[in-house]
Amino acid sequence: MDIRKESLKKHYEWKGKISVKANVKADTAEALALAYTPGVAEPCLVIRDDVNKSYELTRRWNTVAVITDGSAVLGLGDIGPEAGMPVMEGKCLLFKEYGDIDAIPLCIRSKDVDEIVKTVSLLLGSFGGVNLEDISAPRCFEIERKLKEISDIPIFHDDQHGTAVIALAALINSLKLTNKKIDEIKVVINGAGAAGTAIGRLMLAYGVKNLIFCDKNGALCRGEKQLHAEHEKLAAISNPNLEKGKLEDVIKGADAFFGLSKPKMLSEDMVRSMNKDATVFAMANPDPEILPEEAKRAGARIVGTGRSDYPNQINNVLAFPGIFRGALDVRASDINEQMKIAAAKALANVITKDELSDDCVLPKAFDPRVRKAVSEAVAKAARESGVARI
Numbered sequence: 001m002d003i004r005k006e007s008l009k010k011h012y013e014w015k016g017k018i019s020v021k022a023n024v025k026a027d028t029a030e031a032l033a034l035a036y037t038p039g040v041a042e043p044c045l046v047i048r049d050d051v052n053k054s055y056e057l058t059r060r061w062n063t064v065a066v067i068t069d070g071s072a073v074l075g076l077g078d079i080g081p082e083a084g085m086p087v088m089e090g091k092c093l094l095f096k097e098y099g100d101i102d103a104i105p106l107c108i109r110s111k112d113v114d115e116i117v118k119t120v121s122l123l124l125g126s127f128g129g130v131n132l133e134d135i136s137a138p139r140c141f142e143i144e145r146k147l148k149e150i151s152d153i154p155i156f157h158d159d160q161h162g163t164a165v166i167a168l169a170a171l172i173n174s175l176k177l178t179n180k181k182i183d184e185i186k187v188v189i190n191g192a193g194a195a196g197t198a199i200g201r202l203m204l205a206y207g208v209k210n211l212i213f214c215d216k217n218g219a220l221c222r223g224e225k226q227l228h229a230e231h232e233k234l235a236a237i238s239n240p241n242l243e244k245g246k247l248e249d250v251i252k253g254a255d256a257f258f259g260l261s262k263p264k265m266l267s268e269d270m271v272r273s274m275n276k277d278a279t280v281f282a283m284a285n286p287d288p289e290i291l292p293e294e295a296k297r298a299g300a301r302i303v304g305t306g307r308s309d310y311p312n313q314i315n316n317v318l319a320f321p322g323i324f325r326g327a328l329d330v331r332a333s334d335i336n337e338q339m340k341i342a343a344a345k346a347l348a349n350v351i352t353k354d355e356l357s358d359d360c361v362l363p364k365a366f367d368p369r370v371r372k373a374v375s376e377a378v379a380k381a382a383r384e385s386g387v388a389r390i
Contacts, residue, residue, distance in 0.1 A: 099321030322374025
């Protein structure tokens with residue numbers, strides 16, 4: 001089967017992957033009076049006097065907005081908001097299937113940061129959370145930052161933070177197998193865009209001490225003149241030994257590699273220069289920085305990609321449904337670092353000691369244990385960090 005042709009055929013048949021379903025009847029005069037006028041005036045007045053009652057009297061408690069501008073859609077690039085809608089509908093489908101969350105796709109016809117922030121800010125009262133999706137870097141950082149400054153509900157850019165949570169979970173379980181310590185390993189991240197930045201920041205927050213970001217020009221290092229503003233921020237918190245050079249230079253002696261760049265960026269010789277029992281997660285899609293069989297041949301012990309046809313897949317469906325489920329359940333005002341780390345640890349711990357192996361450091365996308373483990377851990381972390389409101 002040609003999956004792309006078959007998918008197009010199905011999309012013509014489906015005419016949309018999600019729909020609105022009524023939870024109550026309006027088929028009698030009494031039912032209509034209760035669900036709509038005149039009865040509906042009473043919950044309206046209650047919410048007028050206490051806006052937080054909107055979580056109890058409407059669907060807001062379980063509703064997430066999925067927002068895009070269509071500028072970085074699934075490796076297709078800047079294809080526009082309407083063209084991004086099939087992906088956003090798919091995301092909403094995953095929210096429902098894996099988190100029992102109602103999600104609404106909203107595709108904005110603008111690439112102006114302030115316009116997008118203003119548009120989303122005016123809609124915040126309708127939702128319990130916002131998932132930013134497929135927005136190009138570096139604008140995605142600014143949009144998320146500005147929205148978090150003014151929002152009283154969680155703002156979560158899944159391309160960044162969902163990927164980061166799963167990558168950290170993979171690292172946690174890899175260290176269990178290799179008996180290495182988090183504060184003694186060297187981690188190299190190739191690709192300092194949205195996902196690579198978030199992965200690095202979360203790993204630093206978790207306890208990695210020696211982490212180096214690389215972009216197309218090589219290692220990000222403090223004092224380098226060619227760095228733009230976002231990369232200057234990354235250089236300031238990473239590369240403690242001030243290593244310089246290309247990827248092939250700084251990969252030497254590394255214990256873990258995370259690729260979020262382009263195909264064939266990592267060679268077998270580079271893997272051979274890494275430390276023994278190296279972890280390699282080559283996540284460029286559809287073709288990774290190095291094929292798993294090549295990385296294994298060069299001596300890597302634990303290898304993963306973003307693809308479903310190889311072991312240890314980094315699949316965001318492992319993270320965002322459970323994270324939002326936990327956040328919504330406690331009416332969190334934010335999804336903070338503590339909640340993301342809790343999600344990563346819970347995801348790692350889904351894999352039991354008996355299951356843990358070089359080819360199984362992450363659960364499968366359909367593992368029924370994931371949602372409960374992640375959502376409960378996130379809810380607990382939200383309460384402990386003070387962002388839970390119930």
